[in-house]
Amino acid sequence: MNSVPMFLINKILLVSLQGEINDNMALSFQKSILDKIYETGAKGVLLNISQLDIIDSYLGRIISETARMIQLLGAKAVLTGMKPYVAVTLEELGLNMQGVEIAMNADIGVKILEDYVKASDFEEISAEDLE
């Protein structure tokens, strides 16, 4: 129940948050994602929330914190699939998701991350070429 399904494909970590997430689960998913990036060297993380019917201020804060922590590890995070009524509620609640890159759906999110991974691969190659 505490585990979040995660898949690594071409240096992109796909994470889907689902079900009733309590506060402890939110913290443990944050830790699992960061650990997984560190272990695998994932360059991009897709945080899909299309299965979430409610995001309160605590979960919202954990999600935006996680996105910023992913950036601190040198990877890129994209949040996808927010339901319209969740967006309405978050805004009325006053939660600011500033600094979090958001895409409309998982397809677009993956495309953004693929482009990012390709660009960072290219940088690595040119650094080697200089040696």
Added chain:
Amino acid sequence: MILYEIHIKDEKDIVSARQRAREAAKNMNFSITDQTRIVTAVSELSRNIYVYASTGRVVIEEISSGTKHGLMITFEDQGPGIPDIDKAMEEGYSTGKGMGLGLPGSKRLVDDFVITSQPNNGTKIIIKKWL
């Protein structure tokens, strides 16, 4: 008519309160956006009980007033109370680990919001959402 009563004594009870509120709002045919507003407010205010008072209760009731029909939810605890309610209702003010969105944010999500609290005498919050 009382629909549900939830005792808050564990972090998991926040999720139970949320689920009961969802059930009640759904059965009363609230729109999906209003269901989400109600469930989010319940999540915020139940967490406040758990964080600040450790224990308390949440009572979910179906109410009518004239031709109006709606949900009334009461959050009651015997915790330390709120010394300065005006301050607590301010955006971004928090004495706890949160972001200070719980009270002002929940107020924006519902139609009626009444809070009574005295230091050392607990806190009682009543919210209403009309159909």
